Amino acid sequence: MLLAGFLCIQLKLIMPATTLIPARMLRQDAHKPRFTGKQLVLLNRAATTKTITSQAKKSSLRLASTADFSKSRSGDFLTQALVQADGIVFEKLKVAIINEALDDPMRHLMAASSTAKNFLHAEAERYVYALAGAKKKKTSDPFTDNSTATWGIQAINVLKSKFSGKGIRVAVLDTGIDTTHPDFKGKIKGKKTFVSGQQVLDQNGHGTHCSGLIAGLTHPTKKFRYGVAPEAQLYIGKVLSNDGVGTDSSILAGMEWALEQKCRIISMSLGGAVEPGEKYSSVYESVAREALKQNCLIIAAAGNESERSRNLIAPVGHPANCPSILAVGSLSASLAISDFSCGGLNSEGGQVDIAAPGENIWSTWKNKGYRRESGTSMATPIVAGLAALILQADPNASAAATWMKLNQDAKRLTLPASDCGAGLAYSRH
């Protein structure tokens, strides 16, 4: 331990008195002792160990040598040496460690003309501490579901809103919806399938989950709230099969249908992975610009391909990577970026615009059920619901103004903008 510490001292910690030490380090170690009481002595590299020990002996210092312990299997030979002798010489390093309370003989050796050339310099041996890892950024106390609302509803501050999304048309392009679910009674104003041979009825569950996050209200028995805009009008476009898969052409057809239905918001918890540096789709960008012109805001999931715990961040996927589509990242209940959430890596489009709760999110499921799910899929309809509240508050707001309002109202987080855009989607009405 001391040897390792000694090496560190030799390599890094021997600094002139004027060396500036970062204040953080001083504060961090202020309560810890700095010196052991022993001395480190720098020896002449040309002097033999025999000469050193002989000269030391004449000043009443009995020095051992590392060579004396070369066959020792004990890692604690240093302690042993410093008990048996007054110090020890590290032959290869040409450094000695001298025990406590032997300052006088050392000063003599460094001062006497016959020995000063071999005993060059002494200094107090320091304690060396493992550097503390960088402190993790303090994250908020985690939100939890309670009797009033799910954690996501609490986090986005929607409980204080006087708006409910009443009358705002929101298209959900997904795997359909459980049309029999009691929580959607009277809320599905339009529906159409774009999947050959499959009805709008959701036999996957994903579309039902996303729709619930927009227009669900409260759990029928537990009575806690889970939907953001419970009076929004749902337009359900089944563009993904019951296996959760579709094609661009089906999704584009669904977007067109949503515009025909005069939807103000299109929520798309879907996409495909892209490679770093890959350009966004010009077709989708053209469609998204047209939608903005027609006062329809398209909100899409950034994607789940990252594994941040392994330092892998995947770029925002298709089609959320289009500049005119609002891309949503996912946050944990501690408002940290989710491990899986894609990041704004690609300079040509591909930014994350905003983030929202996306882990263990409780909502409706197929077969009149409920369950928790995680993904940017869940964060996306939460933002779509917030957009509905904004539009109810100002029905004349353009799609671009709605986007800007989402950005303005977002709660800033101490996270990179490339991960969370403007921050946590947040209601300020």
Next chain:
Amino acid sequence: MKFIAVVAQKDDTDKLVKQLEALGCTIEKVLRITGVITGDAGPRKLEELNLPGILTVEPDRRISIRKKKP
């Protein structure tokens, strides 16, 4: 190969649909609000569909839900 395309001017959509069909494409959807044409290029390469008046042509990609995989 299946494709998606978008026209530069929506007024030209019908004309471009005919030109694509003349190239041997099977047109599946014509989305007039957004100016999108989708279909099957048949034996043609996508670059060959990039006619004057077509803004861009791309392959029809596979898309899936964005739920985190367990």
